[in-house]
Each structure stands twice: as structure tokens, then as C-alpha cells.
Amino acid sequence: MTIAERLRAAGERIATDEGAAIDTGLTLLAAAVAAALVLPLGWLLVDVLSLGGRAVDFALAPVTLRVLARSVALVAVVTAASVLVGAPLAVLTAQTTVPFRRLWTIVAALPLAVPSYLGAFAVVSAHSALDPFGIPFPRISGFAGAAAVLTLYTYPYVFLTTRASLLSLDASLVEAARTLNCSRWEAFRRVTLPQIAPAVAAGALLVALYTLSDFGTPNIMRVEVFTQFIYARYNAFMRDYAALLSLQLFAVTAVILALESRIGADDAGAYASSGHRGALRIDLGRWRYLAPLLPIAVGALALVLPVGIYGLWLVQRGPGYAAGSMAFSWSYGWHSLYVSLLAAGASVLVALPIALRSATSNSRLAALADRAPYVGYAAPGIVLAIALVSFSLDVLPALYKTVPLLVFAYVVRFVPQAIGSIRTSTLQVDQRLVEAARTLGRSRFEAFRSVTLPLIIPGVATGAALVFLTSMKELPATLLLRPLRFDTLVTYIWRVKEAGLYGQAAIPAFVLIVVSALSMAVILAQERDRNAETESRP
Template sequence: MVTTQPSARKDPGPRPAARLRRAGRIPWTLALPAAVAAAFALLPLVYLCVRALEHGPGYAWDIVTTDRAAELLGHSVALAAVVVTASVVLGISLAWLTTRTNLPWARGWAVLVTLPLAVPSYVAAFAWLSAVPELTGFTGAALSLTLVSFPYVHLPVAAALRRTDPAQEEAARSLGLGPLRTFWRVTLPQLRPAAAGGAVLVALYVLSDFGAVSLMRYDTFTRGIYTSYRSSFDRTPAAALSVVLVVLTVALVAAEARTRGRAGYARTGTGTARPADPTRLGKWTTPALGWCAAVTAAAVAFPLATLGYWLAVGNSATWDPARLTETATTTLGVAAAGAALTTVLAVPIGVIAARHRGRTAHLLEQAAYAGHALPGITVALSLVFFAVRYAHPVYQELPLLVAAYAVLFLPVAVAATRAAVLQAPPVLEDVARSLGRRPWQVLREVTVPLAAPGVAAGAALTFVVCMKELPATLLLRPTGMDTLATRLWTETGTASYAAAAPYAAALILLAAIPSYLLGRHRT
């Protein structure tokens, strides 16, 4: 206690900057670009609401209360419920097998069951549809979406299982509870926060998905919005349906937060949690291996094998290598532009979120995350409406598509930037300020260089998700321009599976390269 006061007196220089961060006052050199980025992210949501109410609340209400809207709502909710339930079962069972049992080659299985995250939903739908053409509608959409989204549950649950102290489970076993009852009454409640968080991500993914449901010809809100936009000159119905989808998404997130409340599970004793003794599977070893193998085969091996088959079947008569090269180059260019704009917009918000406190900093960060609750098709529609009314020269031009990528994926870059800045020692910024550097000079000469590796990693991740984006690209791409995602969607829509396979394979390959580099960087 005695040594803290002298140390505080010895360093008077950095204290004003430290007080500035605690007080929440943000330099205008950061506040101005961050406010522009936040307004940019909120623009689609605000304009979408304005466009939906253009003909009056009564007209919009008549649209959202039709039998068609009710049918789309029922389809979307039913699909989300089934996919979430299946993903929770798959995610929890695989997490438990790979972390709490003596399953042979558990680490290898743990890696394999996360690989479906690299497979876009429309690629999975293409694989199943090309192999089993009659697998359309609800069943095909549910199967495709489940097999690419269950890792969202598996990853947080597996992490929670590794952190959970096994003492409570051992106590329950000593009181006479069997393995199944112990898991149900002790282990599972401790996994509820992690499983609920993953389940919400799965539900959001399903509600915003366009590729899989379109290829499987199953009408949900996203497909209904796209159809309404393409089939009518009146854009209000599409805007009104988009608002309903946004409300449904926000309600889902709010319900999960309310259900979670303040509940938590933590150790109250001293010391650290020790690893759990692996549960011996015994006679259940073979069924457990079969379960892991079946899920991996359906989610990873089957799509890759299907692509290999159609690549072998295809030839110069069914697909054009020159066009494939041109499309891949276009995809890389558009994704790079989207990642660059997104990163530029994310840097000031990420720095503010990491270095400042207060209501303004919180609002700026939350505004940047608004795009996370907006499906790609609703962002695209809002930008279309805005461009037609106020920025017609950029309508169906590349800048509008790049802007959509920035709105959709700004949270990805902000999160990476914030984490990188938090890892940089703030005392170096304080020293620079004490030496007379202005805030913008500190940002350019100290903060950004220190956080550069993390910012670059966020840009690489944004680049990957931009390459895979489908609905916004379909609506906003310039006339005559194709990306790998849109070309795959077009070829699959006409059942040209051999022609579609090269685009799917190229998309997975190009997305795998930066993903691999990201993995190496983080390890």
C-alpha cells in the first residue's frame, strides 16, 4: 500500500491522457471518423424503416399481416427451430465425446468437426442437391444448414467443458447418481450459457441464410424478400418484409439475453480447477466413433467427394476455365476492396472501444454492430432504395457492393481491432502524448503500428467472409459481373452441377488459404 503512492507521483506525464480515457472524452480526430462509420452502419436500418412506411403505416401493416407473410414467418421459425435443436444435440454430444471421454484420436475428431465452418451453406446445399435431386424443400434446407452450423454450438460448449471443474460431477456420482443423471442434472446446467449463445448464433445464421433455402426451393423470409423485389416494381412489400425479419432477429437476441439473465456457474472454492478424469466409454467406444465418423462424413467428406465427382465428370463442354479464372479474379478483387473499406471504417471505432469509456464510446461500438443483426438481403435492399433515391450514379456499380460488405462485416473488423489495441500497452501512447504528440499523431505513429498484426488478421477474416457472401452480391453486383458465389448459385439453379463444381471448389480453395494463414498466425 505504501509503494503505490510514490509510483503515482513519479510519472505525472501520462496521467492527463489516462484521465482522458477514464472520463470518456474522445479526441475529434477519432470521434469524427468513428461517427461517420457508425452512421454508415446504421444507414440501411434507418432507410429501410423509412422506405417501408413510405405509403403509410396502414399499407405496411396490410403487407406484413397477409397469409403469405404468416406463411414465411412459420417457415422461417420452423426451420430455425429444427436446425437449432439438431445443432445443439450434435454440438453438445461431440463436445462431450472429444473433451471428457477416452475417445480414440479425440484431438483429431475435435478438428474435423469444426471444418464445416469453412463450407458455405449454398455449397453444402449444392452437394446434397446434386447427389439427391429429390432432397428439396424443408428437409433439404434443414439438413444443409444443420451440417454447416452445428460447430457454432460445439466450439463454445467444448471450451466450457474444458473450464468446468469436475468436483461437482464427482460429488453427484458419490451420492449415487449414475453417469446419465449426473450429466443431465449437473454437467448440462453448467453448459447452458455456452450452448444458448451458440444456439442464438445458429438461429441468426438460419434466419439470414439465402443460398441454401433458395437452392432447396424452400420459402423463408429471405427468399420471399428476394422474390418480392424481383417480381414487382413496388419495393415497399420487400422493405416491409425486411423490417419484419429484422424485428424477428432483434427479438431473438433479446429473448436469449432475458432468458440468460444474471445466471452463471462458477467455482467458489480456493485454488484452480483440475482437468476431469476421462470417462471410459468401454462398449460404447465403437458407437461413439461411428457417431463422430458419420457427422464428419456428412458435413465434410460428402461435400468434398461430391465436388470431386462433378469435377471429374465436367469437361470443356460443361465449364469454361477462362471464365472460371476471370470470375475468381473478380471475386478476389471485390473481396479485397470490401475488406479494405471495412478495415478503414473499423479502426477508429475499435480504438475508441478499447481506449475510452462512457456513453458515447458505447453507442459508437453498438452502432457498428448493427449490421450483425441485419441479413445480407435486407442490407442490399436498403442500399438499393437509397441509391435509387439519392445516389443513382452508384446504383448497380461496384462501390455500392463494397459498401454493403462494409455494413455487413464491420463487426468482424471492429472486434479484431479492439482486441489488438487492448493488447498494445497504453503507457506508450501516454508517453507519446507527454512528449507533445497530437492525438492523430499518436494514432498514426504508436497505436496503429502496435495493433497492426491484429488489424491485419481482422482484414484477412473480413476478406474471407466477403468472398462467400451471396444475397447482397446478387442484388448489388454491376451488370455482367459475377463472383464465384453468384456463378455457383446461377449454375446450380439450372441444375448444371458439373458446370457449378469448379466455382464451388475454387471458392473453398481460395477461402482456405487466408483461413490457414490466420490459423498459423494465431498459433
């Protein structure tokens, strides 16, 4: 071997060793970041241990079990109702000949842009607001009211996941079943349903987790569920009891996740397909003119009603609508913008090492670092807030009721949105481009900066946008962790709701709806891009 060959071989070994060291360092960094996100949730155990033998008595107290059973019942009812509303709407807009399908798709998806507590706020006020105009509207409250409102604003989870699955379904499979003398219903049951069941289950999981963790809607509807039960104990200075209840709620969340994983992983009866022949179209005949009544009815209740009520609040005067001592200030909007932007930026910084390593490594540690942050995402906001309150008071008192702690809560709660978006973009990067940059003498960092980073910027931007938008709407964590005299849009809405000054909630409610609608624009734009890509394939 010549001297030049030996030098080249030595250089390759050094580069390989450096690459291995960088990979190991990135994996350890991702694991450390993931651990830091999950660690505060474990502090609930410290508070619970302080209860000693009383923990069992509190956990099995009749009032605790009664509220827990009511919460589980609400989850079951809302999840089932959301499937019954969302799945038919998905079939209607994805597979039928209904006119203006694109319009009804937007109408059916837009309720997701309205925070459910704003919808509940409008519904409970609708009777008194519309009565002077001679428009009858029933008084809605209690368990049935909470279930109805939550269904209206969570069914789009099922609608969007099911519709995406239907659009990717191979129509030739259904056509084959019809040629074998299967009826339309039998073909749907034996072919289509097994294919879309994981998507329906994924949407149902999101509905169940949202319903279980929702704080505002049940409170406004005056039905006590576990989130209110926890909040009441926390406000009564029973922090250890609130921590115990938080662990119970988290245990229910874990059960829901386990049930969904069994349904989603069960692909028995599913059929493999070797190609895609375009979306199936079901001819509705004359019924296609009546079919839009379903999305119209849902849109009227979920969109037109709250927007109309907020519009009345803007112009209406009289008792209950005066500003009082709670006049709206745009500083509340600035506070929301400030902490949400900080959360979006911090989430991207946290998500980058985790997403990059999980997308390029098969190591178990990298996979664990990728999945661990989803614990915070699955944790209800009230549970996360109680955990961070306990952690800050016991370990870092200087952080209690500060902006950094609030931003950290948003990161723990929503960083999986950024991780998923960045990881997906990284997986789509052609590694041959990176290898070409390395052969031209670029270091790994230079190859990342000049090749990988420009290609994943859309995913980074999408992840940051989703974290920003969801942080703007987060209610329970903001209520418990915000600094003193630091109101945001959601906390101001909550204050005026408690005082009965409905009219003062109109402006911040409109702002939140507009900002939330941007998230739906992102989702629908991504769906349009995917459809265009699919249709352009040979």
C-alpha cells in the same frame, strides 16, 4: 513556485487539454462512422411509408404469415438439431478419452468451411451423380432437406463455442460434486450445464441468425422461406413491398437477439471458481472405440459427399454437364478477390477508430458506437441489400449497381468481425508501455505508431482476414448489388445452378471451399494458442 515549475505545469495542462480534445474527436469520429453504417438500413422505413394503409394488409396477408411461420419453424428445427449435434461433439472432443481427439475436433469443425448453399447444391445432385455407379442416395428436398443441410453446416457454431467453454471449465467443481455422491449425469446437470449454457446459447444464436438469413439453401431445396419471398417481390418490381417484408424479417431477428440475451445473461446456478485444475476427462471405457462414429458420420455427409460430387462434376460428361454458353472464367475469381480485398481494407479503416475508442473509453457514446455496427451484422443479407438499393436509388443514384456500393454492403455486414478482433487486441496492450513512451517525449500519435500499432497488428490482420473470407462467400447482397456483367464466384455458381449446368460449378465451388477453410485455420490456430497459454500457466 519557480518559473520552471510554472512552465512545466502549463505544459502538462496543455498536454492534458490536447489529449482531451483528441479523445473527444476520436469518440465523435467513431460515432459518425457507426451512424453512417446504420443509416441506410433506416431507409427501409421510407419505402414502407409509401405503402400507406396497404402496409398493414400486406404484413398480415395469409401468404405472408404462412411463409413467416415456415421460416420461424425452420429456424427452430435447425437450432435445436444443431445443439443436439454440436454439444455432444464438443463434450466428446473436449472431455472424454476418445482416441485422436485433435483429429475429430478438426473433422467436427470443418463443415463450417463449406458454404451451406454449396452443400445443398451437392446434396440435391447426389442421387443423379451417384446412381450410375450403383451407389444409392435418396432424393432430398423440401423443408426436411433444408433443415438437414442447414444443420450439417451450422452445428459447428455450437460445437466451437461449447468446446471453448468446456476447455476453460474448472474440473475441481465437477470433482467436488462427485465427492458429494452426485451421479455423473447429476454433476453435469447441476455444475457443468449452468457453466456452459451461455456458450451453447451464443452458438445457437449464430445458428438461428444464419438460418433466418440464409438465401441459397432453401432456394435449392425448393422450400419458400422469407428470404426467397422478399427476393421474388423485389424481382417483381415491388420494392416497397419487399422493404416491408425486410422490416418484418428484421423484427424476427431482433426477437431472436432478445431471447438469446436473456439466456446468455442468466447465470443463475453458475458457480464461481478460484482456479483452474485442468480439463475434466471422462473415461469412456470400451465405448471410446465406437464414439468416433459420430464425427465420422457427420464428416462423411458434410465433407466427403460434396467434395466427391464436385470431383465427379470435374470429370463427368453428358447432358447437364456441358459448358454451354456459361463457360467458367477466372475473371470471376478475380472479381471476388478484388471486392473482398477492398472490403477487408475498408473494414479495417472503419473499425480502427471504433475499436480503439471503445477499448480505452468508458463513455456511453463510445459504447454506443461500438454496438451500433452489430445492427448491420445481425441484418440478413437480403434485408441489407434491399435497404441499400432503396437508399442508392433515392439518394445517390450514381452509386446504384456499382463496386463501391457492393463493398459498402460488405463493410456494413461484416465490419463487427474486424471491430471485435481489433478491440480484443487493444485491450491486451499494456498501457504502461504507452505511458513510458509518453514520458520519453513521444506525442500520442507517435506512441500509438511505435507501441500500440505493432502490438495490435495481429488483431488487425485477423479482422481483415475474416472480413475477406466472409465477403467471398456472401450470396444475396452480391446478387442484388453487383454491377452489370460483374460476376463473382458465388454469382457464377448461382447462374449455372439456375441453368442446370452442374459441372460448371465444380471449379468455383472448390475455390470457395479452400478459401473458406482458411477461416477455420484461423479459428483453430487461435484455439491452439489459447490452450498452449493455459497449459503453460502455473
